[in-house]
Amino acid sequence: MTRSPILSVRDAARHYQSGETVIRALDGVSFDVFPGELVGIVGPSGSGKSTMLLIAGLLELPTGGCVAFEGEIVSRPGGSIAGLRDFRRRKIGFVFQKANLIPFLTAAENVALVLQIDDVPAAAARLHAERLLAALGLGERLDNRPARLSGGEQQRVAIARALANDPPLLLADEPTAALDSVRGRQVMELFRTIADVRQAGIVVVTHDNRSLDLFDRLVEFSDGRIVAVTDNRPAARPASRPGAA
Amino acid sequence: MNLAMKDIGSNLSRFLLTLVGVGFLITAAIGMVGLYRGIISDALLIIDNIGADLWVVQGGHAGPFAESSAISPTMDRRVDGVAGVAGARRFVQSSQQFEFEGRDVRASVTGLDFPEDVGGWLRVVRGRHLASAHFEAIADVSLGLALGDEIRLGRDDYAIVGITRGMVDAQGDGLLFVTVNDAMTIASRRNSEEILLARNGMAETADAASASNAGRIAAVVVGLDPAADPERVRAVIGRWGDVDVLSRDDQHALLLDQRLWRLRIQILAFTGVLLVVMAIVISLIIYTMTLEKLHQIAMLKLIGARNSVIVSMIVQQAAMIGLGGFAVGLGFAEAIFPLFPRKVAILPGDLFSLVLAVVVISGVASSFGIARAMKVRAQEVLA
Ligand SMILES: Nc1ncnc2c1ncn2[C@@H]1O[C@H](COP(=O)(O)OP(=O)(O)OP(=O)(O)O)[C@@H](O)[C@H]1O
Ligand SMILES: [Mg+2]
Numbered sequence: 001m002t003r004s005p006i007l008s009v010r011d012a013a014r015h016y017q018s019g020e021t022v023i024r025a026l027d028g029v030s031f032d033v034f035p036g037e038l039v040g041i042v043g044p045s046g047s048g049k050s051t052m053l054l055i056a057g058l059l060e061l062p063t064g065g066c067v068a069f070e071g072e073i074v075s076r077p078g079g080s081i082a083g084l085r086d087f088r089r090r091k092i093g094f095v096f097q098k099a100n101l102i103p104f105l106t107a108a109e110n111v112a113l114v115l116q117i118d119d120v121p122a123a124a125a126r127l128h129a130e131r132l133l134a135a136l137g138l139g140e141r142l143d144n145r146p147a148r149l150s151g152g153e154q155q156r157v158a159i160a161r162a163l164a165n166d167p168p169l170l171l172a173d174e175p176t177a178a179l180d181s182v183r184g185r186q187v188m189e190l191f192r193t194i195a196d197v198r199q200a201g202i203v204v205v206t207h208d209n210r211s212l213d214l215f216d217r218l219v220e221f222s223d224g225r226i227v228a229v230t231d232n233r234p235a236a237r238p239a240s241r242p243g244a245a
Numbered sequence: 246m247n248l249a250m251k252d253i254g255s256n257l258s259r260f261l262l263t264l265v266g267v268g269f270l271i272t273a274a275i276g277m278v279g280l281y282r283g284i285i286s287d288a289l290l291i292i293d294n295i296g297a298d299l300w301v302v303q304g305g306h307a308g309p310f311a312e313s314s315a316i317s318p319t320m321d322r323r324v325d326g327v328a329g330v331a332g333a334r335r336f337v338q339s340s341q342q343f344e345f346e347g348r349d350v351r352a353s354v355t356g357l358d359f360p361e362d363v364g365g366w367l368r369v370v371r372g373r374h375l376a377s378a379h380f381e382a383i384a385d386v387s388l389g390l391a392l393g394d395e396i397r398l399g400r401d402d403y404a405i406v407g408i409t410r411g412m413v414d415a416q417g418d419g420l421l422f423v424t425v426n427d428a429m430t431i432a433s434r435r436n437s438e439e440i441l442l443a444r445n446g447m448a449e450t451a452d453a454a455s456a457s458n459a460g461r462i463a464a465v466v467v468g469l470d471p472a473a474d475p476e477r478v479r480a481v482i483g484r485w486g487d488v489d490v491l492s493r494d495d496q497h498a499l500l501l502d503q504r505l506w507r508l509r510i511q512i513l514a515f516t517g518v519l520l521v522v523m524a525i526v527i528s529l530i531i532y533t534m535t536l537e538k539l540h541q542i543a544m545l546k547l548i549g550a551r552n553s554v555i556v557s558m559i560v561q562q563a564a565m566i567g568l569g570g571f572a573v574g575l576g577f578a579e580a581i582f583p584l585f586p587r588k589v590a591i592l593p594g595d596l597f598s599l600v601l602a603v604v605v606i607s608g609v610a611s612s613f614g615i616a617r618a619m620k621v622r623a624q625e626v627l628a
Contacts, residue, residue, distance in 0.1 A: 104254070
């Protein structure tokens, strides 16, 4: 079983110039994410986890190295972020610590919006959104605005939104940080299911040690570099060998 | 789904309040411009409607509206004899205050040269024109008189036989039309104190016929043959020496550029200030509306929305604020300005300019909003 990775990050670097000094937020990181794989990214604060997610998510360009999707290089230094928006819409779903739902839209509208801006007709978008939300246990809250949902519910709407386009890659930055441990575990289990059922590649940055058992692989960052990779299910897929420090 | 509508719908009361606010600003702008138009149209009412090509007035006086003027009551016959003159009528106008049913009424008593002029050029909305040489009057509706009312002017009673609408003088006093002979009688029968003051030259009024000029008329209204050369007629009459001849354009210029000059400048200045305030407030509202949504706009970019989605949301909201506010403002204006004591003339041309201004203001403000929105980066969602 030799599947090709969805996402390949190669030698990615992101350096910020701050006066005289250079901040190496990311300093030469390589790893792959395969379909159906749930990858955890851990490491101390300031180690470059979020920066890596921005670069893998095509929200920022690397200052060195490149990012490839399904074998094709889409982002490299000097490229254009604006030109990647269409690509992002189809290929990547995002979930963050805060749900960041659009406050004047209902739960169903928030999810359907993603489809509608991708030219799916309104009725079909709505139906798909309702099914997704129902599948995430929010069938009763379709027409509630975000302000009337709990934090956990909002986060599940955000996940439904990220899934709406059925993107092959899901990126999440501390999605459970604002939730209690029970809700946090539920969200992580949801990611596990999505990876298994939809065969999406999922990368989750997390500080939450209680759910680490759910991950296929844990990548540990420190000072902008990968310092350790732990394979939880080594038999399941070909091992990736990053150039660890 | 329409994002602009959803956003507005989620906070409808606030949007409506904004519309009312913008609407009132636009109402004020319409009112200011309309007041200006109204004052001018009131001032020019008689000059434009009496059918005069030329006005013969007292020599050295820019009468009868901008200055006083008094000429011989038989001047019309002299003028009538001039080649090219089709008709000459006597004109008299004086401000009068009288009591009617316990209240003071201020009217601008204007003489019609009966029987040549029975008031056919007046905007009579009820009743009839003058039919008798004496003691009949046509009153403007603003005087609050009704058909059949009897009013006492001087020592005589006058019956109201007709009602006009929208006929007032430059001060906004309603016009009361009587025959020229009656008007002269009324003008000459002011109280003795006034007569004394006037005799001593202490009453500086612009009245067409002041007390010192009892028995005189203010001007002769001249209609020309279509074929006549106005300049030639002017020259002939001008050579008499005791009178001056003014054209309709001269009268316009005298009123607008001299008599009403300060008022006009002042109203125009206020109108300018108001329009600037309106521009600033509307732009700020529209720009702030966009700023408030920057986070959502970043989110839209993050989920991959095209710029057109964001631009159309901003433009639609700007249009709803601008055009909606204009509609509300115009509605208020139509509802309240007819109740104002002075005429507020809402002209289609002015409305068009105003709506154009609102569209431009909204357009400029939303383009600033769009420029700001385009600069937002998707990752600002995380901030
Ligand atoms: N725009 C920027 N300009 C300058 N320095 C930056 C910028 N963004 C990030 N950094 C720096 O890069 C480093 C890595 O930041 P990053 O946000 O990736 O850390 P992190 O691992 O996500 O931390 P945390 O766990 O606290 O979220 C930090 O030292 C940070 O201060
Ligand atoms: Mg982070």
